[in-house]
Amino acid sequence: MFDQVKQELEEIRNEQNGILRPPDVVEKARDKDTALHAHFTWNDKAAGYKWRLHEARVLIQRVKMVNPNKEDEQAAKVSTRLYHSLPSDRANGDSYRHITDVLTHEELRAQLFEQLERDIAALQTKYEAILDAADLLEAAKQQAAAEHKRLRKSKTGNQQTRASV
Numbered sequence: 001m002f003d004q005v006k007q008e009l010e011e012i013r014n015e016q017n018g019i020l021r022p023p024d025v026v027e028k029a030r031d032k033d034t035a036l037h038a039h040f041t042w043n044d045k046a047a048g049y050k051w052r053l054h055e056a057r058v059l060i061q062r063v064k065m066v067n068p069n070k071e072d073e074q075a076a077k078v079s080t081r082l083y084h085s086l087p088s089d090r091a092n093g094d095s096y097r098h099i100t101d102v103l104t105h106e107e108l109r110a111q112l113f114e115q116l117e118r119d120i121a122a123l124q125t126k127y128e129a130i131l132d133a134a135d136l137l138e139a140a141k142q143q144a145a146a147e148h149k150r151l152r153k154s155k156t157g158n159q160q161t162r163a164s165v
Contacts, residue, residue, distance in 0.1 A: 004035035053094070060096050086111040 012028055013020040029036035041047040064079040083096035088111060102108045 005039070008034055008036050057094065065099060084112060087115060 008028060009020060009025065012024050016024055025036065026040065028034060029040050031037060041050055060083050061081055063082045065082045067078045067080075080099065082099055084099060084102055085094065085096045086102065086108060089095040089097065097108065102112050
């Protein structure tokens with residue numbers, strides 16, 4: 001199914017000069033015959049409620065706590081989310097906990113740091129994949145440049161041969 005979704009997203013991107021925009025995806029997904037269609041809530045009442053839940057999540061996640069350490073200027077500039085959703089919270093639906101509650105409860109603190117370790121590992125994997133893609137792109141560019149140079153040289157050699165004849 002996601003192969004078809006990917007194909008449809010690529011079609012949209014190609015139609016829009018390499019840019020993929022959410023409004024274009026929604027417009028294409030209106031067609032019931034697309035693979036994209038099933039990934040959207042088309043009942044406006046239900047969609048409105050889902051959107052408000054999304055807005056609530058974003059709002060909760062945007063509330064920050066600034067480090068109260070006034071003596072360390074660098075530390076005082078650091079902020080963190082005031083509310084955190086731990087794996088055990090997400091297993092039972094959406095819920096968030098105050099950072100103080102998380103840090104003062106041993107099991108909750110352990111969950112937070114385990115999630116942090118997973119997030120760091122995922123970020124590292126993503127970063128490595130981007131570097132690998134950049135390396136592949138650079139190798140392809142070098143190969144294309146070498147091929148272009150070879151073809152130019154071959155063309156020049158053919159023109160000199162014709163001129164000699």
